[in-house]
Amino acid sequence: MKKLQKADYIKMYSFMLKIRRFEERAAQLYGMGKIGGFCHLYIGQEAVVVGILMTIDKNDSVVTTYRDHGHMIARGLDPKRIMAELTGREDGYSAGKGGSMHMFSKENNFYGGHGIVGAQVPIGTGIAFTHKYNGEKNICRTYIGDGAMNNGQVFEAFNLAALWKLPVLYIIENNKYGMGTSVDRAAAGLDLYKRGEAFGIPGEKVDGMNVFSVIEAADKAGKYVREGNGPYIIEVQTYRYRGHSMSDPAKYRTKEELDNYKQTDPIEIVKAEILKKKIATNDEIEKINKDTLEEIKNAAEFATNSPFPKDSELYTDVYL
Amino acid sequence: MSTEILMPALSPTMTEGNLSKWLIKKGDTVKAGDLIAEIETDKATMEVEAVDEGVVLDLLFKEGEANIPVNKAIAIIGDPNEKVEVKKEASIEKVIEEKKIEKNIEPKIENKKTDIIDTPSPKIEEDRNLSSEEITMRQALRDTMAEEMRKDNKVFILGEEVAEYQGAYKVTQGLLQEFGKERVLDTPISEHGFTGLAVGAAFKGLRPILEFMTFNFSMQAIDQIINSAAKTLYMSGGQINCPIVFRGPNGAAAQVAAQHSQDFSSWYSQVPGLKVIAPSTPYNAKGLLRSAISDPNPVIFLENEILYGLKGPVNNDVNFSIPIGKANIEKEGKDLTIVTYSIMLQKSKEAALRLKEEYNLDAEIIDLQTLRPLDTETILNSVKKTNRLITVEESWPFGSVGSEIANIVQRDAFDYLDSPVIKVNSADVPMPYALSLEKLYLPQVDDIINAAKKVSYIK
Numbered sequence: 001m002k003k004l005q006k007a008d009y010i011k012m013y014s015f016m017l018k019i020r021r022f023e024e025r026a027a028q029l030y031g032m033g034k035i036g037g038f039c040h041l042y043i044g045q046e047a048v049v050v051g052i053l054m055t056i057d058k059n060d061s062v063v064t065t066y067r068d069h070g071h072m073i074a075r076g077l078d079p080k081r082i083m084a085e086l087t088g089r090e091d092g093y094s095a096g097k098g099g100s101m102h103m104f105s106k107e108n109n110f111y112g113g114h115g116i117v118g119a120q121v122p123i124g125t126g127i128a129f130t131h132k133y134n135g136e137k138n139i140c141r142t143y144i145g146d147g148a149m150n151n152g153q154v155f156e157a158f159n160l161a162a163l164w165k166l167p168v169l170y171i172i173e174n175n176k177y178g179m180g181t182s183v184d185r186a187a188a189g190l191d192l193y194k195r196g197e198a199f200g201i202p203g204e205k206v207d208g209m210n211v212f213s214v215i216e217a218a219d220k221a222g223k224y225v226r227e228g229n230g231p232y233i234i235e236v237q238t239y240r241y242r243g244h245s246m247s248d249p250a251k252y253r254t255k256e257e258l259d260n261y262k263q264t265d266p267i268e269i270v271k272a273e274i275l276k277k278k279i280a281t282n283d284e285i286e287k288i289n290k291d292t293l294e295e296i297k298n299a300a301e302f303a304t305n306s307p308f309p310k311d312s313e314l315y316t317d318v319y320l
Numbered sequence: 321m322s323t324e325i326l327m328p329a330l331s332p333t334m335t336e337g338n339l340s341k342w343l344i345k346k347g348d349t350v351k352a353g354d355l356i357a358e359i360e361t362d363k364a365t366m367e368v369e370a371v372d373e374g375v376v377l378d379l380l381f382k383e384g385e386a387n388i389p390v391n392k393a394i395a396i397i398g399d400p401n402e403k404v405e406v407k408k409e410a411s412i413e414k415v416i417e418e419k420k421i422e423k424n425i426e427p428k429i430e431n432k433k434t435d436i437i438d439t440p441s442p443k444i445e446e447d448r449n450l451s452s453e454e455i456t457m458r459q460a461l462r463d464t465m466a467e468e469m470r471k472d473n474k475v476f477i478l479g480e481e482v483a484e485y486q487g488a489y490k491v492t493q494g495l496l497q498e499f500g501k502e503r504v505l506d507t508p509i510s511e512h513g514f515t516g517l518a519v520g521a522a523f524k525g526l527r528p529i530l531e532f533m534t535f536n537f538s539m540q541a542i543d544q545i546i547n548s549a550a551k552t553l554y555m556s557g558g559q560i561n562c563p564i565v566f567r568g569p570n571g572a573a574a575q576v577a578a579q580h581s582q583d584f585s586s587w588y589s590q591v592p593g594l595k596v597i598a599p600s601t602p603y604n605a606k607g608l609l610r611s612a613i614s615d616p617n618p619v620i621f622l623e624n625e626i627l628y629g630l631k632g633p634v635n636n637d638v639n640f641s642i643p644i645g646k647a648n649i650e651k652e653g654k655d656l657t658i659v660t661y662s663i664m665l666q667k668s669k670e671a672a673l674r675l676k677e678e679y680n681l682d683a684e685i686i687d688l689q690t691l692r693p694l695d696t697e698t699i700l701n702s703v704k705k706t707n708r709l710i711t712v713e714e715s716w717p718f719g720s721v722g723s724e725i726a727n728i729v730q731r732d733a734f735d736y737l738d739s740p741v742i743k744v745n746s747a748d749v750p751m752p753y754a755l756s757l758e759k760l761y762l763p764q765v766d767d768i769i770n771a772a773k774k775v776s777y778i779k
Contacts, residue, residue, distance in 0.1 A: 061524065095557030104556035111523055111560065116547050122513050123548060126520020133476070133502065133526060153544075156513025163508070317558035318592050320616040 016046040019070040042070035044241035047266035051214025063124040064143040066101035079299040089306035096309040118151030128168035139167040147178025162199040165230035193235035208238035322398030338386040454631040460602035478505040479531030515541035522564040532568035549618040550593030567621035578750035596691040600665040607642030647695035653684035656708035661688040671768035707738040708775040717745035
């Protein structure tokens with residue numbers, strides 16, 4: 001594995017912080033009625049996508065679930081335009097037609113943002129098929145929620161990926177709850193990473209609160225896939241601090257459980273490491289905090305000032 | 321006592337077979353279960369076993385003889401000591417004579433229970449590139465796929481049995497041999513999975529042709545077709561298109577009952593983001609499939625199993641295409657308009673002949689070719705001329721393509737109508753198995769004639 005440089009630590013911290021501040025601001029805008037519909041926050045899970053990001057090749061493809069804001073930020077996309085999609089404005093990544101769950105950036109190989117649980121898994125497998133068909137060395141990272149791991153098409157995709165040795169890295173973000181149903185009430189067999197075994201797909205479980213563990217696993221898995229060995233599964237153990245969506249009070253879990261996870265907050269872990277290794281001072285970290293807050297505040301302002309899509313846009317983009 | 325061995329029906333739509341090879345010869349003793357011959361059907365070459373026992377007294381056809389009707393005696397077995405009243409020469413002559421007669425009655429189509437006629441429409445005959453040779457619909461589809469695959473490496477085909485088996489209905493015959501297993505892929509029986517995979521490949525820039533063994537199985541995958549393929553261009557603000565063709569046989573075949581006989585034309589035609597095509601002849605199958613493969617949007621291409629054996633001339637120019645969204649006036653007429661598509665075009669043509677002969681009604685027939693986007697202009701212009709309209713389709717009646725046409729016509733040509741629009745559809749029930757009930761379920765020529773009489777106020 002490539003040794004992490006000082007700049008990498010700062011990058012990780014900044015991205016994770018940016019995701020959190022973004023989500024907090026999104027929650028605020030939702031409360032103000034500026035964001036409508038469903039809005040699924042990523043707070044608590046930041047180490048997953050940022051850890052994977054550290055092993056990325058920019059020509060690799062990504063496809064994910066509807067809990068996608070953090071994934072877009074990690075992909076380096078502009079928080080202004082992400083927020084503008086959440087507010088349904090013309091400057092949003094989908095020109096205001098997709099919303100929180102359906103965001104895409106083709107030029108950045110970001111293929112959504114999918115609203116149907118499990119649907120992104122065959123799709124990501126098909127994107128990987130294309131990389132192989134075209135003779136490219138790239139891989140497609142396909143994110144799966146723990147809830148989707150009980151959905152039939154996921155296993156159809158696993159079978160096809162293994163059968164055709166497709167360059168796809170499956171990342172199960174196990175945040176312990178599929179909406180309000182805990183994993184142990186939904187899945188027979190809690191080791192989700194083992195569910196590829198029948199197809200010969202290797203898998204492993206990773207601590208998703210610790211970004212360093214994620215990087216290590218993603219690096220190893222990514223190499224395996226990139227070398228043409230077929231798919232690989234990483235199950236990342238994580239936790240969402242908020243409810244399933246903005247309208248979910250999360251009464252199905254205890255306050256103690258949440259507080260327990262907050263003890264291992266992914267952002268705090270990186271920050272502690274930075275201070276311990278003397279990569280940055282407290283003051284320098286404070287400056288990152290302040291800049292990030294400012295950037296997200298600007299994004300919110302941009303997103304609430306961007307115009308609504310023109311009425312004539314209703315009938316565009318149905319056909320090419 | 322001697323027993324005749326008959327040409328067996330080896331598929332639901334088989335009406336005749338070719339005798340590829342005899343595995344027995346005159347004088348052999350056969351036991352039940354012995355292999356006696358290889359028969360080539362419309363779908364495959366299969367070995368046939370003896371059911372009765374005895375000595376082979378006569379083989380009535382030579383190896384290589386083609387188009388032997390189902391239930392025709394092909395060999396005789398029995399006791400060699402018994403006197404047999406079969407003369408080979410006479411028998412073959414008789415069979416050939418009978419074959420000629422049958423051909424005249426049922427020209428150019430394999431299915432026994434459809435009243436299909438295929439005279440090319442005047443417009444097709446005007447095509448200067450029209451081939452002198454007639455080919456089947458399945459060949460027309462196959463050739464078009466091969467031509468497009470030669471032009472563009474991004475075009476590939478996947479589906480169940482499309483490669484090594486050569487296609488469940490032989491529509492992909494020879495493609496594996498020409499293009500290799502990277503571009504002609506057998507999938508597991510896993511519609512939801514491989515449809516999603518193909519949609520992902522199309523998002524990333526490939527141009528998949530996905531064959532559903534029949535469209536009945538597309539219901540397993542319908543979320544990927546509608547939520548992913550049809551909606552993503554819109555949801556991504558125009559960034560991600562999905563150039564894919566979903567093709568395969570749609571609607572009734574022959575006695576395959578409720579779960580294998582559904583017509584999906586109105587289901588898919590309801591969805592913005594999809595284009596829906598339903599060819600009716602080898603000629604338009606070629607032109608329309610080329611347009612479908614070249615289109616940057618997801619296209620549902622609804623074929624018909626019974627039409628696969630339909631022969632007709634085609635345009636062999638590898639760039640010949642028929643535009644999506646354009647109906648064909650199959651036959652001009654002045655007294656009433658029949659709007660139809662797919663296999664019901666053939667039944668409508670038969671009905672039109674009888675309407676002329678028996679009632680002196682001159683029907684105009686519009687073959688929609690594309691169901692979405694619908695060529696409303698051609699329909700409206702026709703109704704403004706004839707003032708009477710019937711729609712004929714195999715779909716269930718509720719919310720069918722005909723329902724939408726009736727809506728459009730009453731809205732935009734109300735003052736031109738001299739009678740209410742009448743829809744001819746399949747019965748509003750699941751498809752029954754029994755041959756008699758299946759016939760009742762499907763629109764028949766008489767149903768079309770009755771509808772035409774009704775809009776013309778003829779008792």
